[in-house]
Each structure stands twice: as C-alpha cells, then as structure tokens.
Amino acid sequence: MSSSTSHATLRYTAMRLGIFVGCLVIVAVLAYVGVVPKGLGRSNPLWVVLLALVISAPLSFVLLRKQRQRMSEQIVSGVDRAKTRLSANQSQEDSVA
Template structure:
C-alpha cells in the first residue's frame, strides 16, 4: 500500500510540474483541447523512470510481501491436496 501511495504522489508531483511547465510555455501545451491529456501523459512519462529509481526500496519490499503470500497460498494448496488424497485413499480402502 505504501508503494502505491508513494507512486501516486510522485505522479501528482510530475503532473503538477508538467502543468506548470506547460503553463509557462517551456513545453508544448498540446493541440487544441488536448492540454489535459498531454499533461497527464507527460506526467506519466516523467514519473515512470523516477519511480523506478526513487522507489526501488519500497518496490522490493512490496515484491517480497507478494512472494511470501504466494508461498503461503502454495503451502495451503499442497496441504489441502494431501488431505484430499488421504481422504480419497481411505475411501478406496473401505470400498
């Protein structure tokens, strides 16, 4: 959750910077009524590499959490399969 909030904050900062630069005429303002779309796109393009570098630690921590959850789910699934196999073997032994 923390990574997502930081990623969004970084995008918002890049969006505001792009909006300001567009307003000052440093970067093009887009064509016709496309200014908002242009600034959003520019904010995304700027924030992506920045988040890759600046949020590396948080991204790795989030990745570790996901891996742990997947491993726990795999262990639960394997335990359920063993229990099911045991019940199946017991039913075949009786029948």
C-alpha cells in the same frame, strides 16, 4: 510477517501515485507558464497527463527501488503461503479418499 512488509504494496502504490501527482502539477505549471508546449488545440490536458506519466515512470523506477523490493517479498511470501495451504489441503483429500 513483519510490519515493514505488511502493507508494502499499498505503500508502493501510494508513493508511485504521489510521484505522478507531483510530476503532473509541475508539468501543468510549466505548460501554463509556457516552458513546456501546451499541445495542439484542445489536447492540453491529455498532453500534460501523458508528459507527467513519461516523466514519473523513470523517477518511480529509480526512487522506489527499495519499496518495490519489499513489495516483491510480500507477494512471494503470500504465494508461498498459498502453495503451502493448497498442498496441505490436497494431502488431506488424498488421505481421506
């Protein structure tokens, strides 16, 4: 496994979290300044988090396309290795029995 795909899932997750945190900070500042509605009553924190999620999801989808592809390749490679090991173990059991 190459080093570029060895930690693809961890890298993708960290980048996705970073985009969300960035959106959260921006939305919180905009809500504090009054550009974005603050929500109703005490719902401000929940409103800010939900708005940040809604904004960060499409951004992550577009910005992390290559990283998502690397993560997919890593997962497919791992599943293929597991299938190969399972097949080898089953054939060993069949030859012993």
